[in-house]
Amino acid sequence: MKMVEAIVKPFKLDEVKEALTKAGVQGMTVEEVKGFGRQKGHTELYRGAEYSVDFLPKVKIQILVPDDKAAKVVEVITESAKTGKIGDGKIFVTSVEEVIRIRTGEKGDDAI
Amino acid sequence: MKRGTTRCVFAFLAMLLGTSLAVRYSLAAEEAKAPEPAAEAPKAEAPPAAPGAPAAAAPAPKVPGYFGATLDDPKKPSPWPDPTGGASGVWATPAGDSKGDVPDQLKLGDLYDRIAHNLFSINIVWTLVTGFLVMFMQAGFMFVETGLCRAKNASHTAAMNFMIYPLGCFAFWVYGFAIGWGNWWNGPVPPGWYASLGPGLSVLNGGWGLGAAVDAAGKATGAFTYGIIGTTGWFLNGGVNDVAVMALFFFMMVFMDTTATIPTGAMAERWAWKNFCLYGLWVALPYCLYANWLWGGGWLAQGGLNWGLGHGAVDFAGSGVVHGMGGLIGIAGAICIGPRIGKYDGHGRPQAMPGHNVPMVVLGTFILAFGWFGFNPGSTLAGTDLRISFVVVNTMLASVTGAIGAHLALSLKGMKPDTTLLCNGMLAGLVAITAPSAFVNPLGAAIIGFVAGILVIYSVFFIESKGIDDPAGAISVHGTNGLWGVLSVGIFATGEYGAGWNGVVRDEMVKLYGADGVRGLLYGDFSQFIMQIIDCAVLIVFALVMAFVWFKISDFITPLRVSKETEIEGLDGPEMGVLGYPDFQLHTSQRIVE
Numbered sequence: 001m002k003m004v005e006a007i008v009k010p011f012k013l014d015e016v017k018e019a020l021t022k023a024g025v026q027g028m029t030v031e032e033v034k035g036f037g038r039q040k041g042h043t044e045l046y047r048g049a050e051y052s053v054d055f056l057p058k059v060k061i062q063i064l065v066p067d068d069k070a071a072k073v074v075e076v077i078t079e080s081a082k083t084g085k086i087g088d089g090k091i092f093v094t095s096v097e098e099v100i101r102i103r104t105g106e107k108g109d110d111a112i
Numbered sequence: 113m114k115r116g117t118t119r120c121v122f123a124f125l126a127m128l129l130g131t132s133l134a135v136r137y138s139l140a141a142e143e144a145k146a147p148e149p150a151a152e153a154p155k156a157e158a159p160p161a162a163p164g165a166p167a168a169a170a171p172a173p174k175v176p177g178y179f180g181a182t183l184d185d186p187k188k189p190s191p192w193p194d195p196t197g198g199a200s201g202v203w204a205t206p207a208g209d210s211k212g213d214v215p216d217q218l219k220l221g222d223l224y225d226r227i228a229h230n231l232f233s234i235n236i237v238w239t240l241v242t243g244f245l246v247m248f249m250q251a252g253f254m255f256v257e258t259g260l261c262r263a264k265n266a267s268h269t270a271a272m273n274f275m276i277y278p279l280g281c282f283a284f285w286v287y288g289f290a291i292g293w294g295n296w297w298n299g300p301v302p303p304g305w306y307a308s309l310g311p312g313l314s315v316l317n318g319g320w321g322l323g324a325a326v327d328a329a330g331k332a333t334g335a336f337t338y339g340i341i342g343t344t345g346w347f348l349n350g351g352v353n354d355v356a357v358m359a360l361f362f363f364m365m366v367f368m369d370t371t372a373t374i375p376t377g378a379m380a381e382r383w384a385w386k387n388f389c390l391y392g393l394w395v396a397l398p399y400c401l402y403a404n405w406l407w408g409g410g411w412l413a414q415g416g417l418n419w420g421l422g423h424g425a426v427d428f429a430g431s432g433v434v435h436g437m438g439g440l441i442g443i444a445g446a447i448c449i450g451p452r453i454g455k456y457d458g459h460g461r462p463q464a465m466p467g468h469n470v471p472m473v474v475l476g477t478f479i480l481a482f483g484w485f486g487f488n489p490g491s492t493l494a495g496t497d498l499r500i501s502f503v504v505v506n507t508m509l510a511s512v513t514g515a516i517g518a519h520l521a522l523s524l525k526g527m528k529p530d531t532t533l534l535c536n537g538m539l540a541g542l543v544a545i546t547a548p549s550a551f552v553n554p555l556g557a558a559i560i561g562f563v564a565g566i567l568v569i570y571s572v573f574f575i576e577s578k579g580i581d582d583p584a585g586a587i588s589v590h591g592t593n594g595l596w597g598v599l600s601v602g603i604f605a606t607g608e609y610g611a612g613w614n615g616v617v618r619d620e621m622v623k624l625y626g627a628d629g630v631r632g633l634l635y636g637d638f639s640q641f642i643m644q645i646i647d648c649a650v651l652i653v654f655a656l657v658m659a660f661v662w663f664k665i666s667d668f669i670t671p672l673r674v675s676k677e678t679e680i681e682g683l684d685g686p687e688m689g690v691l692g693y694p695d696f697q698l699h700t701s702q703r704i705v706e
Contacts, residue, residue: 044464044466045527046464046465046530046532047532047533047572047585048525048572049462049463049464050464051466
């Protein structure tokens with residue numbers, strides 16, 4: 001099993017969700033997060049003076065998928081979350097040792 | 113002109129030296145309800161600068177006593193004083209029994225009385241309703257100032273804007289009204305003038321000043337050549353128990369609270385609560401003293417009679433009295449208290465400290481602009497003075513050109529139209545039109561507002577560059593443009609309105625123009641402009657000296673500024689004990705105490 005974590009622009013969330021649902025993903029977890037990358041945030045104006053916003057708001061999506069579906073999910077997210085501009089985000093894929101469904105006690109792929 | 117200036121210099125010297133030989137104090141408070149001296153007062157003030165004026169030559173035509181607060185027919189049931197003045201202008205109240213009105217037996221005089229009662233009624237209702245609008249401006253100030261501060265100080269900033277209302281009102285009741293309006297009745301007035309709110313205002317006839325006027329019997333009339341302070345009406349005591357006085361008190365009180373709440377914007381996010389409370393009780397002192405000189409019949413209003421300078425200092429609704437005073441106390445306070453931590457970097461460059469709620473600022477601006485439709489036209493103290501429609505249109509035009517002017521100034525500086533600065537622009541236009549609103553035409557009003565909008569932008573950046581931290585822009589909006597408003601009377605006043613204002617009727621002006629209205633330099637009276645400059649100079653010196661002394665002294669009683677730790681944490685918790693936005697804190701939703 002793989003954990004796909006994608007950090008995307010907040011206004012792209014709906015689009016990504018639609019695309020993933022169409023691709024057969026059954027569930028996901030979403031978090032509002034803040035952070036910065038290579039550009040180190042950006043600047044805003046207030047009464048004529050600039051100030052920097054170090055941590056920009058983003059949305060983090062977590063999806064657990066069977067090994068064979070991971071590549072497809074990454075492809076769908078990459079397509080749907082892309083604007084082509086700075087700050088589109090990143091996708092991390094990691095291996096997961098075990099998954100347990102709390103209600104039934106099912107394990108492994110059955111629990112996804 | 114030259115002679116007038118010399119006399120003006122002499123007057124200043126006399127005041128500064130304050131020698132007891134030249135100074136004659138007189139206190140006439142206890143003769144409050146006695147009608148005769150009061151009725152004499154306007155005549156006693158007949159301008160020495162205008163010898164042989166038509167009003168002085170012919171004997172005055174007889175008018176019913178309630179216009180001059182006299183009893184002209186002792187055999188009739190007393191129309192005035194009645195216990196609280198509630199029946200002003202009416203011999204008898206209409207009633208069903210034989211003792212009341214019988215319509216077909218009413219004489220012309222009786223009808224006249226009833227019409228006069230209606231006149232006073234319209235004026236009192238107008239004054240009260242416009243006063244309600246001005247009171248609501250407190251909410252506008254709260255929104256603007258709180259929106260422009262950071263979320264961690266929201267509860268504290270809102271609380272200052274809230275408590276200044278009770279604290280300021282309390283002080284105004286105790287001593288403010290008395291020193292500001294206690295000698296109101298003896299101020300300089302046009303020929304034929306009567307009190308728009310009713311004859312009961314004649315009880316406001318006690319004060320101190322220089323050069324006490326005496327009647328034929330050598331008795332002090334209560335009028336002064338240079339009025340300085342009023343002394344009637346402490347705690348609104350029984351001596352001023354009158355409907356007209358109550359209307360005047362209410363209207364003037366809500367005006368003072370506007371002044372009182374301006375410095376809270378300039379000193380927001382660092383002012384210690386205890387020190388602020390002391391300030392709330394003090395602010396009535398400088399405000400009411402200066403208001404006495406302009407509106408209470410004092411020496412600046414008498415500048416026209418004494419020195420031949422225009423109509424004396426003219427400030428219709430208080431660009432100087434209300435806003436200039438507030439802005440100048442604000443700048444003194446902001447200098448004394450110092451900038452917020454982090455406002456300036458190591459090189460002294462100003463840093464942005466974004467306000468936490470911009471829509472709140474816009475809402476507050478609209479509430480203020482709405483309240484201004486009470487502030488300016490209400491200052492006629494008379495719904496029967498039909499000039500109010502001009503005042504309203506002028507107020508509106510200056511507010512919109514203020515916002516447009518600010519937008520233009522921002523564009524010229526290559527900046528985006530910052531929402532909060534556009535709001536400052538509209539408020540600047542409103543502040544500037546406050547003094548001239550009755551005396552200018554719509555074109556003049558539009559120009560005054562436009563200049564104010566540009567002025568406020570440059571003023572905001574100038575003040576900031578000098579190391580003075582003003583989170584709300586209060587100094588630029590109210591101080592800079594309050595002074596501009598006072599000056600603009602001396603430039604744009606058309607002379608169409610205000611004939612005989614402050615008791616000045618000049619023969620040469622009447623010959624030239626038909627009437628001697630308030631006239632700026634563009635319309636032929638340069639001396640009015642000089643008087644407005646003197647007024648501004650007096651205001652700046654008086655307000656700054658009073659405020660600096662106060663903030664320095666009060667700092668010894670209880671510190672002006674909160675501790676560094678409190679300021680960094682936010683004033684809401686440490687100072688108020690209540691957070692503005694508790695839900696923004698990370699905490700467990702429910703804490704169970706075992």
